[in-house]
Amino acid sequence: MKTVVIGLCLFAAGTAAAADATPYFGKYKPWSRGCHGAAYLRAKTIEWRTTWSYCKPSAYEVIDIAPRNEPPRIAVRIKKRSKNCDFEVIELQELQIGEDPKMWDITGYPSLDAYQKRELPEWKNSVANDRMPLSCPLDPLGDPRR
Template sequence: MQMTRNLLPLGVLGLIFAGQVLAADVPFGGEYQGTGRQCFGKLSIRSKTIEWRTPFAACKKTPYRVLKQESGALGQEAVFLLQGKSCGFGVIVLGLDPKQPDYWNATGYRSMADYEKSSDDKLLCSVERLPERSRR
């Protein structure tokens, strides 16, 4: 019985660190805050779902697949293909320009075809990544 009580804190720590490792596997995982008339709201990227709520889009927790993930001198970008029931977006792109390291660009396209042709029919928002302590 004594041994079980002593190992319990180690098990809890293991779960905490496992969650951090899983979060690290998610491209740009975390929460982002948008501002302004069209973009006020929150974009949340989790290990299995993505959620984006603005005055013009109510994308509830939706499963996704990562289509592309790039990091380099020209910036960082991840492209998420939303799966299951559509929420108004078929593709969400999140990118960071190294010239503006405090703000990310989140773009929602209605479909894969709109993304591929870089359609003007999209929601483009500047979002700020929330610090870890604000994500809870």
């Protein structure tokens, strides 16, 4: 009986996380030369083309999502990366640089570990391949949760 209850709780939590991602579905267009391409967050897949990496449409799980009282942010972990995909975690977020316009960013992390340790001093500006993220500015957007 405990197994069934735990399984139902995990299923409900996963369903809630997927439902919370809905406002973020869409096309994201980076505008810097090194990040040329586009990212697509869909109900079941994420895809991101950059100048140097191509993450084909892949299943994902939501690992982080901002509460309503914080600036919009979502991070997803790709379940099975395609051959030329350099990222295990992709994060989309609104950056609080100034009042207007709102600046958005997409960041790819080579591993879940790199994402989880991104704020640690020895990881933050590291040039080690297993730690170094790719960060790209996006076209300005509003809050997708509205």
